[in-house]
Amino acid sequence: MIKPFGTNSFQHLKESGALVVCQVTKADPSKTLLSGEGTTQAIAGVVSEFVVTLYDSGNNQLESGGDTVDVTVAPNSGSVEVFD
Numbered sequence: 189m190i191k192p193f194g195t196n197s198f199q200h201l202k203e204s205g206a207l208v209v210c211q212v213t214k215a216d217p218s219k220t221l222l223s224g225e226g227t228t229q230a231i232a233g234v235v236s237e238f239v240v241t242l243y244d245s246g247n248n249q250l251e252s253g254g255d256t257v258d259v260t261v262a263p264n265s266g267s268v269e270v271f272d
Contacts, residue, residue: 215255219243 219242226238240257242250 213244213246215242215250215257216245219245219247 221241221243222238223241224238226236230236240259242255242257244250
């Protein structure tokens, strides 16, 4: 028997038979990661790529589209195409 708030001994979840469900929620901007050469080596007028990886507040990676991501290219913002 698992007693997460009790004072008795604990049992590992993997041995308990308990069903644990991790539900990914909306993206947490503070946990967003950018990767790829386009994040540091972009040149104006040349196609460049980068990847935005989103995580929720529990550090669970979002694996399907649907979140709104605003991208700003600075200092002279130009045309940006986004592929989800």
